[in-house]
Amino acid sequence: MILEKGQISSAQLFFLVNCFIQGALLPLNFAYPISKHDTWLAVIAAMIIGSVIALVYISLAGLFPGQNLVQINDLIYGPYLGKFISLQYILFFLMTLSGYLWFISDFVLTFIMPETPISSIMIMFSFICAWAVRQGIEVITRMSVVFSVIPASIVFITFALLLKDMEFTNLLPLFESPPGDLFQSTHIIMHISFSQVLVFLMVIPYVNKQGPSKTPILLGMLSGGMVILVSSIRNIAALGPLSGIVTSPSLEAVRLINIGKILTRLEILVAMAEILLLFIISCVFYYATVLGLAHISKLRTYVPLVVPIGILSIILSLLSYESRMQVSHSIMYITPIVSLYFYIVLPFMSLIVAKLRKLPRNKGRN
Amino acid sequence: MLSYILSKLKFLKLLGQNYKLSQSNSTASKDEKNTTSHLSVSLKNNLDLFKETIGNNYDVVIREFTINMQKQVDAVLIYFAGMTDPKIVNESILKPLMFESQLEKNTLASKLDIIEIIRTTMLSVGEVNKRNTINDIVDSCMAGNSILLVDGCPEALLIMTADWKSRSVDEPKTESVVRGSREGFVENLLTNTTLLRRKIKNPDLVLESMKIGQRTRTNVCIAYIKGIVNPSLIDEIKRRLNNIQTDSILESGYIEQFIEDAPFSIFATVGNTEKPDSVAAKILEGRAAIFVDGTPFVLTVPLLLVENFQTSEDYYSRPYFVSFIRLIRYMAYLISILAPATYVALTTFHQELIPTPLLFSMASAQEGVPFPAIAEAVGMGIIFEILREAGVRLPRPVGQAVSIVGALVIGQSAVTAGLIGAPMVIVVALTAVASFVVPAQTDSGGVLRIVFVSLAGFAGGFGIMIGLIGLFIHLTSLRSFGTPYLSPIAPLSVADLKDAFIRAPLWTMITRPSFIGSQDPKRKDFRLKPSPPSEKESQSE
Numbered sequence: 001m002i003l004e005k006g007q008i009s010s011a012q013l014f015f016l017v018n019c020f021i022q023g024a025l026l027p028l029n030f031a032y033p034i035s036k037h038d039t040w041l042a043v044i045a046a047m048i049i050g051s052v053i054a055l056v057y058i059s060l061a062g063l064f065p066g067q068n069l070v071q072i073n074d075l076i077y078g079p080y081l082g083k084f085i086s087l088q089y090i091l092f093f094l095m096t097l098s099g100y101l102w103f104i105s106d107f108v109l110t111f112i113m114p115e116t117p118i119s120s121i122m123i124m125f126s127f128i129c130a131w132a133v134r135q136g137i138e139v140i141t142r143m144s145v146v147f148s149v150i151p152a153s154i155v156f157i158t159f160a161l162l163l164k165d166m167e168f169t170n171l172l173p174l175f176e177s178p179p180g181d182l183f184q185s186t187h188i189i190m191h192i193s194f195s196q197v198l199v200f201l202m203v204i205p206y207v208n209k210q211g212p213s214k215t216p217i218l219l220g221m222l223s224g225g226m227v228i229l230v231s232s233i234r235n236i237a238a239l240g241p242l243s244g245i246v247t248s249p250s251l252e253a254v255r256l257i258n259i260g261k262i263l264t265r266l267e268i269l270v271a272m273a274e275i276l277l278l279f280i281i282s283c284v285f286y287y288a289t290v291l292g293l294a295h296i297s298k299l300r301t302y303v304p305l306v307v308p309i310g311i312l313s314i315i316l317s318l319l320s321y322e323s324r325m326q327v328s329h330s331i332m333y334i335t336p337i338v339s340l341y342f343y344i345v346l347p348f349m350s351l352i353v354a355k356l357r358k359l360p361r362n363k364g365r366n
Numbered sequence: 367m368l369s370y371i372l373s374k375l376k377f378l379k380l381l382g383q384n385y386k387l388s389q390s391n392s393t394a395s396k397d398e399k400n401t402t403s404h405l406s407v408s409l410k411n412n413l414d415l416f417k418e419t420i421g422n423n424y425d426v427v428i429r430e431f432t433i434n435m436q437k438q439v440d441a442v443l444i445y446f447a448g449m450t451d452p453k454i455v456n457e458s459i460l461k462p463l464m465f466e467s468q469l470e471k472n473t474l475a476s477k478l479d480i481i482e483i484i485r486t487t488m489l490s491v492g493e494v495n496k497r498n499t500i501n502d503i504v505d506s507c508m509a510g511n512s513i514l515l516v517d518g519c520p521e522a523l524l525i526m527t528a529d530w531k532s533r534s535v536d537e538p539k540t541e542s543v544v545r546g547s548r549e550g551f552v553e554n555l556l557t558n559t560t561l562l563r564r565k566i567k568n569p570d571l572v573l574e575s576m577k578i579g580q581r582t583r584t585n586v587c588i589a590y591i592k593g594i595v596n597p598s599l600i601d602e603i604k605r606r607l608n609n610i611q612t613d614s615i616l617e618s619g620y621i622e623q624f625i626e627d628a629p630f631s632i633f634a635t636v637g638n639t640e641k642p643d644s645v646a647a648k649i650l651e652g653r654a655a656i657f658v659d660g661t662p663f664v665l666t667v668p669l670l671l672v673e674n675f676q677t678s679e680d681y682y683s684r685p686y687f688v689s690f691i692r693l694i695r696y697m698a699y700l701i702s703i704l705a706p707a708t709y710v711a712l713t714t715f716h717q718e719l720i721p722t723p724l725l726f727s728m729a730s731a732q733e734g735v736p737f738p739a740i741a742e743a744v745g746m747g748i749i750f751e752i753l754r755e756a757g758v759r760l761p762r763p764v765g766q767a768v769s770i771v772g773a774l775v776i777g778q779s780a781v782t783a784g785l786i787g788a789p790m791v792i793v794v795a796l797t798a799v800a801s802f803v804v805p806a807q808t809d810s811g812g813v814l815r816i817v818f819v820s821l822a823g824f825a826g827g828f829g830i831m832i833g834l835i836g837l838f839i840h841l842t843s844l845r846s847f848g849t850p851y852l853s854p855i856a857p858l859s860v861a862d863l864k865d866a867f868i869r870a871p872l873w874t875m876i877t878r879p880s881f882i883g884s885q886d887p888k889r890k891d892f893r894l895k896p897s898p899p900s901e902k903e904s905q906s907e
Contacts, residue, residue, distance in 0.1 A: 012858075113825065131839050143842050276835070
């Protein structure tokens with residue numbers, strides 16, 4: 001049963017992961033209030049820990065080449081428990097998707113279109129995502145090549161343009177915030193960007209060369225992490241103590257750019273970049289949800305599921321969140337703990353069980 | 367009610383009978399053709415058969431005459447007046463057969479050999495073929511050949527005399543150039559393929575011909591270079607051409623719409639050009655060209671999006687300016703689809719993004735204008751399209767009047783009368799000029815402009831972003847004969863970017879575009895960079 005006929009190259013996988021990590025550019029806002037000017041340290045820590053955890057996912061994928069997360073669960077836990085665990089994962093992907101939907105709609109409402117009802121923005125955005133998901137993983141990855149270059153170049157250009165306004169002493173003193181806060185901040189950053197690489201267990205089987213998916217993923221994480229690091233350093237150096245207070249440090253920092261009264265109001269570029277990145281992230285989660293569900297329900301194609309899942313995610317996000325404060329609270333204090341189960345407990349357990357059961361068994365015999 | 371059903375039933379019954387009737391008719395006519403399609407020995411029978419097939423046409427010439435050999439033999443020459451060269455018919459066919467054959471003292475072995483003797487010794491014409499079925503003969507006659515029927519022979523000679531009035535090779539109207547060849551294709555297929563063969567003097571240039579259209583019997587010709595083109599591309603083109611079951615092909619646009627990959631897309635996935643040098647360049651890159659008789663527009667496949675932004679002149683001029691101009695073309699295309707939408711979004715939703723002095727002057731210009739920006743943009747867009755269409759269709763002297771009416775009345779007076787704001791007129795004019803920079807995408811640009819304006823009027827900048835992402839999804843998923851439409855950008859091919867946004871110097875373009883999949887990817891040698899003679903060499907000289 002092959003649900004996805006498209007094939008992606010490992011270079012494209014690199015760009016997709018890069019795009020995926022860069023997408024944390026704005027959700028990173030939730031870390032600033034906790035760790036203040038030490039956030040860039042938290043980014044580095046999250047990058048390192050995230051890469052180590054990603055190695056677990058990659059080795060899990062390496063044990064079962066050509067199998068995605070749902071099939072791997074079936075092989076490790078058997079058909080019934082495996083389905084149950086896969087269903088949990090899919091529900092989690094759906095929750096994440098609806099969270100992103102709410103986040104982007106709220107972002108657009110706050111900064112671009114203040115008087116629009118949130119549902120109309122959600123519908124437009126998820127319509128576009130559904131369109132991309134229907135075209136398959138091939139189209140999503142091809143787009144990610146362009147969509148990862150544009151935001152990265154915007155970050156570096158704005159960094160150069162802001163050099164005049166930056167004071168690097170704002171980064172000092174190092175480790176001023178207590179270790180507990182730093183750890184919490186690291187955890188937040190990790191769970192909104194680096195360890196979400198888990199979702200790539202649904203994508204790795206479609207890389208055309210099965211072997212070396214390790215290098216593109218790790219390289220993608222590191223390069224994407226570098227972009228986030230640069231942007232967080234830019235924000236802290238330019239804004240100073242303000243970075244922990246304003247709603248969106250990236251936008252506020254870029255707003256400071258004023259070169260000869262010609263290059264001003266560049267935050268619209270950041271907003272555009274963020275829409276592109278969140279589009280790719282939402283597409284990947286959307287795709288994983290739909291593909292996983294199609295695998296569980298043994299469909300021949302996942303296309304009929306795309307629209308219902310889109311409607312479901314809109315309704316879910318309208319039901320789950322009410323205000324920006326609620327989302328902030330949930331992302332800062334609740335989801336990091338909940339997602340531990342999915343990011344760390346389940347993958348580690350899968351790997352240990354697979355090793356204990358000496359899976360995959362038919363490797364040498366056939 | 368009952369009567370209605372009854373009448374319906376009767377109708378169906380009649381329909382069935384009709385169908386059966388037509389079926390039996392068609393089989394009967396087929397049988398008839400099969401039995402009588404071969405020529406007989408009698409000249410009179412052959413002539414009757416021919417007249418019966420060709421009908422009562424005023425332009426067919428049937429010349430009966432006598433060949434004087436050892437004894438007199440009756441013969442008939444048939445051709446279409448206007449499709450043959452009268453000089454050849456008179457001087458090279460009729461004259462030798464009627465007068466000079468008396469001098470011929472060949473031994474006449476049998477009557478069957480007459481036709482062979484005529485073919486080998488009497489006709490001073492390049493191409494002469496023998497055929498014995500009426501279908502072949504009629505087809506050939508329709509193509510402008512003369513038919514020679516001789517009494518006592520069940521075969522006919524098809525003498526190549528085709529020649530008719532056609533437009534001379536002229537500068538192409540749609541693609542004018544400053545530098546480069548000024549030849550353009552014409553309506554005659556043979557002239558067109560000759561123009562191509564004169565550019566590529568290589569036996570590997572293959573021109574495969576086929577006939578499409580049950581009634582028009584249009585000649586279609588696939589051109590490619592053996593050894594460069596990917597054979598699977600040619601197979602795919604042939605498969606799609608063979609699938610065309612239609613009665614008429616009048617222009618290459620018919621072929622295009624039957625073979626394109628995405629018939630519902632606003633983007634063309636089959637290219638067309640009027641210039642022999644562009645066709646030569648494209649098939650040298652590993653593409654294939656489709657010539658259609660009766661049109662100067664030659665199709666090229668596969669088509670990539672970046673090809674729309676390239677012109678043949680780009681490769682004849684030096685690279686720096688060309689690269690700059692190419693970037694300008696991309697910008698102009700973006701302006702032509704996005705400028706009205708951006709204006710609508712800025713004035714309706716994001717006034718804070720406009721610099722304050724500009725905002726003041728725009729606000730004063732918009733003062734008293736009764737319509738919202740989106741209504742102005744859509745209205746002006748439609749008015750512009752009307753003016754353009756009128757300018758194209760009207761006879762040239764009247765066209766001038768239209769442009770004056772358009773420029774003065776609709777531009778100037780509408781602003782002074784306070785119907786439209788002056789900035790909107792500027793935006794629409796800019797859009798109009800920009801849309802002519804990339805002529806191949808003018809049609810898609812017109813549709814996209816309206817879509818983007820509506821999106822911007824509905825959701826401002828976010829709407830434009832959504833539209834751009836949607837456009838990108840669509841372009842990424844398009845394919846033209848197996849090649850991704852957006853390559854070399856997505857999927858990325860760094861080596862092919864040398865000819866996408868910029869035009870690298872010719873001596874660095876060593877490889878052919880990789881996504882088309884050429885058999886022979888290397889185009890030229892390395893180390894071709896021109897340099898002045900080094901000092902050592904000049905000293906030794």
